[in-house]
Structure formats: C-alpha cells, structure tokens
Amino acid sequence: MIDIIGLIFISVGFTFDVFGCLGLVRLPDVYNRLQAATKCVTLGTCSILFGTFLVVGFNAAGIKALLCMVFLILTSPVAAHAIARGAHRAQVKLWEGSIVDRYKEDKEGEF
Amino acid sequence: MRSRIVLFLIALLLWSLLSWMPDWQHLLVGVFVALLVAFLTGDLFAQRAHILRRLSRYKYFFIHYLPVFLKECFKANLDVAWRVLHPALPINPGIVKVKTHLKSDTALTFLANSITLTPGTLSVDIDKDNGILYVHWIDVKDKDIEGATRIVVERFEKLLKKIFD
Incomplete structure (x- = not known):
C-alpha cells in the first residue's frame, strides 16, 4: 500500500518536473524561465524524494532523501535570487512585453 | 560563542543523520568535523542565538x-x-x-x-x-x-x- 502511495508521489513529481522543463523552453526571458525552473522543479523534485522515502522507508537512503528535501527548499530560491539579480546587473533585458521595471528605474545611476 | 554551540549541535545532528545508523566511530569523526565547522564559520550562523530558546x-x-x-x-x-x-x-x-x-x-x-x-x-x-x-x-x-x-x-x-x- 505504502509503495503505491510512494509511486504516486514519484509520478506526480515527474509530471511537475516535465512542466518545469516545458516552461524553460516556452517562456520568453531569463526571469520568467527562472520562475518555472524554481517552482516546478523544487516541488517536483521534493515530491520524487518524498516518494523515494515512502518506498524505501526509514533507513539510510530514506533519511538522506528527507534531508535533501529540506536543503532543496532552502537553497533553490536562493540560487534563483542570485541568478535573477546577476542577470539584471549584467543588463539582461526583460521581455519586450513586460509592463513595468521598477528595479531599473531605481538603479539607473549605479551601473 | 553561543552561536558556535548552536552550530556545533546542528552540524553534529546533520552528520549523524547523514551517516545513519550512527555508531561510536561515526560519532567520533562527526564530533571533530562539527568542531571544525563550528570553529571556522560559527560567528556567521546565528547572530541572535537567544531567540532559539x-x-x-x-x-x-x-x-x-x-x-x-x-x-x-x-x-x-x-x-x-x-x-x-x-x-x-x-x-x-x-x-x-x-x-x-x-x-x-x-x-x-x-x-x-x-x-x-x-x-x-x-x-x-x-x-x-x-x-x-x-x-x-x-x-x-x-x-x-x-x-x-x-x-x-x-x-x-x-x-x-x-x-x-
């Protein structure tokens, strides 16, 4: 029974990871792509890890999977934040359909 | 100092979770590694350790x-x-x-x-x-x-x- 629940979690995780990759291809600029990459890939991968934990149970591999979930949730937004900030500082343009860029307005003099 | 103790405990816990099941050899190495980590980066970790209580x-x-x-x-x-x-x-x-x-x-x-x-x-x-x-x-x-x-x-x-x- 618990194996089946674990496999369901793993399949849901795969589905969300695929959506994240589709987002990477379809969305127009680096910031929008980061949105798809961080959100879908974080929850998708966490779901896969949690499914793994359910399947293998409370042993060495299961505990490592749980630890990986915690660190993934902590680090993936930080990485996205760093990439977005770095891209903006390197003057990567927003997509031409973007409607507002307050960051550029405020940081005009600093570059 | 307090921040170093907090970091030492967290590092030791993390080490024993990573090397599950912990026996005395793992724990001994873990104590040394956690001490090293706490010594090197302890002052960066929790500036206001008192709120952890x-x-x-x-x-x-x-x-x-x-x-x-x-x-x-x-x-x-x-x-x-x-x-x-x-x-x-x-x-x-x-x-x-x-x-x-x-x-x-x-x-x-x-x-x-x-x-x-x-x-x-x-x-x-x-x-x-x-x-x-x-x-x-x-x-x-x-x-x-x-x-x-x-x-x-x-x-x-x-x-x-x-x-x-």
Whole structure:
C-alpha cells in the first residue's frame, strides 16, 4: 500500500518536473524561465524524494532523501535570487512585453 | 560563542543523520568535523542565538507558517503548469517594488524565499536599509507599491515577524 502511495508521489513529481522543463523552453526571458525552473522543479523534485522515502522507508537512503528535501527548499530560491539579480546587473533585458521595471528605474545611476 | 554551540549541535545532528545508523566511530569523526565547522564559520550562523530558546516561535513556525507555505507552494506549481500548458502563454511580467517591515537577516531571507516559492513571484533584490524588495511578477496585477505589497508580502509578513523578529 505504502509503495503505491510512494509511486504516486514519484509520478506526480515527474509530471511537475516535465512542466518545469516545458516552461524553460516556452517562456520568453531569463526571469520568467527562472520562475518555472524554481517552482516546478523544487516541488517536483521534493515530491520524487518524498516518494523515494515512502518506498524505501526509514533507513539510510530514506533519511538522506528527507534531508535533501529540506536543503532543496532552502537553497533553490536562493540560487534563483542570485541568478535573477546577476542577470539584471549584467543588463539582461526583460521581455519586450513586460509592463513595468521598477528595479531599473531605481538603479539607473549605479551601473 | 553561543552561536558556535548552536552550530556545533546542528552540524553534529546533520552528520549523524547523514551517516545513519550512527555508531561510536561515526560519532567520533562527526564530533571533530562539527568542531571544525563550528570553529571556522560559527560567528556567521546565528547572530541572535537567544531567540532559539523561545518555544512559541517553533509553534508559530510549524503550525502556522509551514501549512500556509506548503499550500502556496502547491498553488504556485499548478499556476506555472497552467501558464506553461496554455496555448496563448498568458503572462504579463514585470518587476515591482514591495515594502516590508521586517528587520532581521533571517526574517528577510525567509520572506524572500517564501516570495520566490509562491505563485508567480520571484525576488530579485533587497534594499535592506529602506526595507524594499524588488520582485519579478509573472502576472502583474498592481504596479503600485502599496497594492503590490498587499498582494505579495502580507500573507507571510505577520507570521515571519512573530517567528523571527
């Protein structure tokens, strides 16, 4: 029974990871792509890890999977934040359909 | 000093979880590694170690913050999946400014991470002195600083203030 629940979690995780990759291809600029990459890939991968934990149970591999979930949730937004900030500082343009860029307005003099 | 002890305990716990099941050999090596880590980076870890002792903060974190966070995270995934699968690609992106009243580094880190993992928003930069966050929003509903603050930040700000400030 618990194996089946674990496999369901793993399949849901795969589905969300695929959506994240589709987002990477379809969305127009680096910031929008980061949105798809961080959100879908974080929850998708966490779901896969949690499914793994359910399947293998409370042993060495299961505990490592749980630890990986915690660190993934902590680090993936930080990485996205760093990439977005770095891209903006390197003057990567927003997509031409973007409607507002307050960051550029405020940081005009600093570059 | 206190921050080093906290870091030492956390590093030791992490080590014993990573080398499950812990026996005395693993634990002995773990003590040395944790001591080294605590010695090298201890002063960076918890500047205000005294707040770790307030139990009500843990209650707020696990009972009030975590369910809200997981719910928003799941909604964010469905939202992105919907946008990606929609043939017309319904996005309306932009970078907006939001205000925050949080002061401590930990609270700001958690706020920025929460914003990144919730529907449609991604924190780009923090201006800590003025309490301003720059947030990339995939579907801008309000260009105004007050309106954007109300939609993006307020879900988390009160809880995080109770937990970390």
